[in-house]
Amino acid sequence: MAYTVIIPAAGQGKRMNAGGNKQFLNIRSLPLIIRTLRIFQNDEACTAIVVVVNAGEIGDMERLFTHYNVSKVQALVPGGKERQESVYAGLQHLDQAGIVLVHDGARPFIRQEEIHRLLAEVSDTQGAVLATKVKDTIKKGSDEQFVTETLTRDELWSVQTPQAFSFDMLKKAHEVALNTGFTGTDDASLVEYISGKIRLVPGSEDNIKLTTPDDIGMAEMILGKRKGDEHEDWARL
Numbered sequence: 238m239a240y241t242v243i244i245p246a247a248g249q250g251k252r253m254n255a256g257g258n259k260q261f262l263n264i265r266s267l268p269l270i271i272r273t274l275r276i277f278q279n280d281e282a283c284t285a286i287v288v289v290v291n292a293g294e295i296g297d298m299e300r301l302f303t304h305y306n307v308s309k310v311q312a313l314v315p316g317g318k319e320r321q322e323s324v325y326a327g328l329q330h331l332d333q334a335g336i337v338l339v340h341d342g343a344r345p346f347i348r349q350e351e352i353h354r355l356l357a358e359v360s361d362t363q364g365a366v367l368a369t370k371v372k373d374t375i376k377k378g379s380d381e382q383f384v385t386e387t388l389t390r391d392e393l394w395s396v397q398t399p400q401a402f403s404f405d406m407l408k409k410a411h412e413v414a415l416n417t418g419f420t421g422t423d424d425a426s427l428v429e430y431i432s433g434k435i436r437l438v439p440g441s442e443d444n445i446k447l448t449t450p451d452d453i454g455m456a457e458m459i460l461g462k463r464k465g466d467e468h469e470d471w472a473r474l
């Protein structure tokens with residue numbers, strides 16, 4: 238199934254503490270954003286990529302894309318203060334309807350197989366997200382750090398990207414959120430807000446978001462584990 242993808246990459250990378258946007262960090266000598274983009278560059282079902290970046294970083298990003306032959310980037314769009322604003326900015330630059338994926342620039346270990354399983358699930362619902370079952374016991378806490386509730390673990394999922402939607406549904410969800418002041422930490426929550434049904438699609442623990450310095454060690458481990466796998470997307474660009 239053909240799709241387009243919006244890649245929000247306009248963060249500050251504060252928790253990574255790398256002195257700048259973590260998208261430019263080299264992970265085994267390849268910039269993080271390039272690791273993420275090449276998965277989509279190499280996926281024949283992906284027809285176009287919109288990358289949302291910080292306004293001051295457009296030139297640097299363009300140079301990277303040229304250097305690494307990332308040819309599917311249809312637009313480089315200046316982002317907003319929050320991730321939600323950045324995705325909305327990206328949506329304005331998609332000139333194709335159909336299925337749209339949103340995928341964090343900071344998640345470089347997504348596999349084509351997972352993307353295609355997600356796509357297979359989105360056709361009969363309003364949205365689909367990759368997710369893993371929670372392994373820890375999750376409790377809610379008060380401001381004073383007392384437990385207020387222990388949640389039922391069997392019902393809990395840790396949600397990742399990519400998240401898949403029809404273009405019309407995602408656009409409507411973002412517009413309603415904007416007009417009502419609703420904010421969410423992922424795109425599915427905006428669709429849920431307008432009562433859309435979101436399918437949970439089991440994903441992989443490897444699809445981490447590089448958020449803190451510890452995640453760099455985890456990334457090295459994942460790369461080590463995948464080394465030698467000639468079918469891996471990462472070996473091809």
Ligand SMILES: Nc1ccn([C@@H]2O[C@H](COP(=O)(O)OP(=O)(O)OP(=O)(O)O)[C@@H](O)[C@H]2O)c(=O)n1
Nearest residue numbers: 245246247248249250251252318319323342343
């Ligand atoms: N205003 C923002 C904030 C985040 N993002 C993107 O959304 C993804 C997930 O965000 P996160 O991991 O939180 O990245 P940062 O915002 O860069 O990190 P931090 O919160 O530590 O500053 C990243 O690819 C990031 O670049 C974005 O496009 N626009």
Ligand SMILES: C[C@](O)(CO)[C@H](O)COP(=O)(O)O
Nearest residue numbers: 320341396397398422423446
């Ligand atoms: C969209 C997301 O990656 C799903 O897990 C996550 O919610 C992004 O959160 P962040 O606070 O922007 O890192």
